Amino acid sequence: MLHVGEVADPVIGPGDVLIEVAAAGVNRADISQREGHYPPPAGAPEWLGLEVSGVVSAIGSEVGAVAVGDRVCALLSGGGYAEKVSVPAGQVLKIPENIDLIDAAGLMEVACTVWSNVFLLADLRRGETLLVHGGSSGIGTMSIQLGKAMGARVAVTAGSEAKLAACAELGADILINYNTDDFVARLKAEGPGAHVILDPIGGSYLERNIRALALDGHILNIGNLSGEPGQVNFGVLMMKRGTIHGTSLRARSGAAKAAIVASVGENVWPLVASGQVRPIIDSRLPLDAAPEAHRLMESSAHIGKVLLTVTA
């Protein structure tokens, strides 16, 4: 059961930043944590929330990159559903001037997840094909924009024509309604297959993901919404020299998170500042409507991010 309660204000260390939270992003991982399937890593707050936007209200003695009063967003290990958060400075970026303070709460998790997986790990190149399952999700909408900005061809799956229309508006090239269309056949019809597949579905899609893969392709599993084990045909995987990565961001070390955030600041933030990539926000609900926000995400009716506003 979700509840709103009182906890002591966070204490900042010499390398930390204290943020007065404007809004928190809602993520699938929050739902898993609420259900007891995804306990927070050691040292993280016990309450939910993996990303926030807000204003810096204090900095530790070693922090130089941001100052009190700066508008920032942050990648957290937990604790974002709150009025204040303390976070290592390496996990904080200033918000580009053209981006709304609240909307920025929906940037960090998707930018870090998509950038670290699709570009840093799988090394998607210009002219290659990226397949994104769930193209209208927060992760999906960021993947389409980043894929197009980096010169890739982007294929998406989604469950309705309205969601596919939203993907098309963001630049997706190949639109696949998974209720009526076979993504393997579509990818094969459109070219050599997918060089990179970003997949939150997991087990039930694995065998088809392998068949949809191009030579030397990468499958990036960032979730297992299907709840099922996956099946690997090694004859096909070896012939394609395919790679299957299981990844997650939250349990990585502070140093690893800081390296990803720095790379996002260097590579993604200029695209945000120029307007080429923007946060796609489905809804804003007040913090005490978190149960409703979770029900919305569980319904999969949303397109883009669901945010919880703390100060309006």
Added chain:
Amino acid sequence: MLHVGEVADPVIGPGDVLIEVAAAGVNRADISQREGHYPPPAGAPEWLGLEVSGVVSAIGSEVGAVAVGDRVCALLSGGGYAEKVSVPAGQVLKIPENIDLIDAAGLMEVACTVWSNVFLLADLRRGETLLVHGGSSGIGTMSIQLGKAMGARVAVTAGSEAKLAACAELGADILINYNTDDFVARLKAEGPGAHVILDPIGGSYLERNIRALALDGHILNIGNLSGEPGQVNFGVLMMKRGTIHGTSLRARSGAAKAAIVASVGENVWPLVASGQVRPIIDSRLPLDAAPEAHRLMESSAHIGKVLLTVTA
């Protein structure tokens, strides 16, 4: 059915080397090809053989790295079961002086496979644990030696105490008889699990390989001797941030093969020249005993490489 026949002498292009073959290495892939499961890539000879040793008898006009009369071994796309082979110079290395000409026929496939997978792709580091399934095979005996030479801890599985004794003699640290011992339990008892797993078995081992993996570990599937599909539990794979690679060497481009051979020349050859890494040869049979050599490999009774001698 295997047969010995007459074909025209190979013609060399400006970048090729003609080798009078001393011996050819026998590989599992030869058996698959004989059975019709593994056709040669476009442009390769139709007859068997992925590696040879011998003496250079002619070079193309653009070849500078080797000269007529040099003792060499070569990585081939096919055609090694023969008196002469033509091969791009990038796939040829001079044999270190301390290595017997015939024995050198057993070096190239295993050195290139182990080096490119375990070190170039999975980036095994000093102090990490390498698990090799089939420790007494040609691939296995090279893996143990290279793993130890590079400062890793090496665990092996094999099906008999005699094979495990051979692995121990080469330096293997953790000996696991797969008929009596559970490799997952052994790896977990010995530390954080395997950082890299080199596996020719495939499907039937996948679920256990994932459980035996350390955080950020890599499973390298270079074969599917089990003939079965594999099962992935994504909850475990994601928690471990594990990677599963399906790889094969033969169908790679000439440029990709040359890059691997060059890296082997730079990194593995000095270890061979110093005696730290050596070819482990189970048997030498004459070329016309190829059927017997294949039966020996299919029996899995061998320890190390099986060679076919052309000139004795």
